Amino acid sequence: MPDPFLPGNPPIPLILRRSARARRISLRISQLDGRVTLTLPKRLQEAEGIAFAREKEEWIRKHLETRGADIPIGIGAEFPLGGRMVQVIQGQGRRVQLGDDTIAVPGREDRVAARLAAHLKELARDRLAGACDDYAAVLGRPYSKLTLRDTRSRWGSCTSDGGLMFSWRLILTPPEVLDYVAAHEVAHLAQMNHSPAFWAEVERIYGPYKDARRWLRQNGSDLHRYRFK
Template sequence: MAAPRTTSPHTETVLLGNTAVPILWRPSSRARRLSVRIDPKRQAVIVSYPPAFPKQRALLFLQNQSHWITSRLTLLTQAPLFAPNSIIPICGIPHTIVHHPHARGGAWLENTTLVVTGEEDFIGRRVADFLKKHAHTILGQELRTLAQRSELHPSRLDIRDTSSRWGSCSSSGRIMLSWRLVMAAHPVQHYLIAHELAHLKHMNHSPAFWTLVDTLTPHRRQAEAWLKQHGNQLLSAR
């Protein structure tokens, strides 16, 4: 079968084993090889490839990776749901969403309860808004503490909504963190903040970079293992 001839992304449902999987094909003149990743927000598979790459080879690769793909998509269905009576983690601690439709004030914490007010149709947005604000407070304080201890100071901190990565560090010293990180436990937060701070000194993943990370946090191995197993679920929380 010939390679896809369109120059723009397009979506197709492909049967992998017994599961119908949405595939977003992304031809790119900059791509040198086929690459496959799971998009937690779309709960779909994104396939990037050179325009001349044979589609039959791409489909065969997807079939060979069907167990991994379908298992990852299944995990995403277990992602936290921002709805009444759902349980979501905040700093790694389970909290129950309790809806008070006639109250006002947005959302707030009461022990292990997240109280959300207003119309039910807006609960998801109110929970997300609360978590974003909470992330600015919690992650910002953690960043300032670790920056002072390490003497590695970013030019600024941005809290954003990302679906494929937890953070980044620009050459100008700007650190970006996903607000969804506030749902993870403290060791995971600490590791990812240390990771981005280390990039202020090493804009790579060299041995020197990892040595610096390990001096900044004792949680790297624990956090990496946790993120590998649970990270996509938090990135797809909705």
């Protein structure tokens, strides 16, 4: 059975979720990817949930317009890299090349997004590994491994065994923001919490962090609008 949607221009797909704990219908719009999720009590008819979404259609469209449309990456598209906008152009040879305000990606046009994403992940790994090495040395505690993902709920994490995980999209942010997130997760090697002692460690190894933290809160969700597929 196809997924339900709200007709209109454009149509809005709805993701239906059933919850045994839900007592009423709830509606959530993800600011990261614009997905509209409708959660229904276990025994409620699907038609009632869709009718509820229709009643809220004006509210849904307003929020989606505020978020902005997704931006598919291809030749001619623009996206932020290290906090500055660059335009994707057709490249020559075998290597992705970064110019002052362009990034040249060689190969077939239908492979540009995937090839660019792979290149950005390499850049992100190099930058994050360097930053984490530096902050771990200042902290006096080593980390065990570093992994990258395209996470939606968090920009980084630290496990109890010293493993660090980051979103590769941090390479899109200004350098000081990437460094802040690296320092934040490294500080968890000493303090697995968000206590005053933890924030003191962040400030000790990174310096004043509030501006970088504010930037991420205000602008981070927009980075998920860029579609490298």
